[in-house]
Amino acid sequence: MKNCIRHSPSNGAGSPDVWGVYEADTGSVQYLVADPKTREAAIIDGVQNFDPRSASTHFGSADQLLALAKEHDLRITWVLDTHPHADHLMASWYLKEQTNAPNAIGAKVNEIAELWSDYYHLPNTFKPTADFDYLFEEGDQFTIGELQVDVWLSPGHTLGSITYLVGDAAFVHDTLMYPDSGTSRADFPGGSSIDLWNTLQRILSLPDATRLFIGHDYGKDGREPQWEATVAEHKQNNIHLAGDVSEAEYRKLRQERDETLSLPDRMLHALQVNLRAGKLPEPEADGHRYFKIPANRFE
Structure with a gap:
């Protein structure tokens, strides 16, 4: 599959234009969310491309978002992420530098950073307050142009995932x-x-x-990617939630499914980058950057 772009048009006053940009290597969807009136826009969950075989990175997918914004005469005023992703490297810091827009994520990233500092044995290394301009709390609000954005804490997939609600659009990430295909896994640290069940009920x-x-x-x-x-439609057709599924039934299904899943092949590379807002580790004495990968910490 190649990267593809799909437009979900505004439904009128208070409703955003949304473009989804599919990143085929990881099955991730990046979003461009715009106020049709002011032409101000936000990027949500931009991707930094990564080849796990060579440990090489580039910003082709993020640049695709910037080109799309230019094509539609949009001014990026926010660079947003929903959580520190386990399956891909984020492009937050790069996009901030390219647009001069502030970057943001949920405030519980501090707790996630503390948790992963132990896995990597990198005490005092991750400093989200230094790498993100805003750490959003449950109930925070901000604007994209004249559109109000509400922030919901949406834990389950991670302890600090957040949802962005913009008019009649909600960016619900890995929930x-x-x-x-149902719902997202809940077995990461x-x-x-x-928590995921409660988040889904709220959404x-x-x-x-x-x-x-x-x-x-x-x-x-084999169908085309959809997002x-x-x-x-979810109430009627979601294979994990449709009908009168109880919390106990859902949790049993989710846990049994999660037990069959392998770790994402980029996870141990991604978290140490994403907890720095997408910045690679600092160069060492030889001028090169190196990933630190814990051995035998995960089965």
């Missing part, structure tokens, strides 16, 4: 998958199937017509 309490934009899709059974569905 829901596309309806035919700090994850919780209880599905939004109005039925709300557009939900997810973090990943893998083209189930947008309404609350109503």
Whole structure:
């Protein structure tokens, strides 16, 4: 699959234009979210490309977002992430430098940084307050142009994931998958199937017509990548949640499914970068940068 772009147009006053840009290597979706009136826009979950075989990086996918913004005469005023991703390297710092827009993530990234400092044996290395301009709390609000954005803490996949609600659009990251693929895993350090269940119930309490934009899709059974569905469509068709599924039934299904999943092949590279807002480790004496990978810490 190649990277592809899809536009979800505004539905009128208070509703954003949304472009999803699919990053095929990791099945990740980056978003460009714009106020049609002011032409101000935010980037959500921009990707820094990474080849795990050569440990090489580039910003082709992030540059695709910048080109798309230029094509539609949009001014980037925010660089946003929903959580420190485990499957891809984020492009937050790069996009901040390219746009002069502030970057942001959820405030509980501090707790995630503390947790992963132990796994990497890198005490006092990750300093999210230095690498992100804003650390959003539950209930915070800000604007993209004239559009109000509400921040929800949405734990489960990670302990500090957040959702951005912009009018009739919600960016729900690694909570829901596309309806035919269910929901996201909850077995990473700090994850919780209880928290994920509660997060999903809150998201599905939004109005039925709300557009939900997810973090990943893998083209189930060979179909084209998809990343947008309404609350109503998830209530009716999501294979993990449709019908009268109880919390106990959901948690059993989620835990059994998670036990079959391997770690993402980029995870141990990604977290040490993403907890620095996408910056690679500092150069060592020879001028080169090096990843630190813990051995035998994960089965």
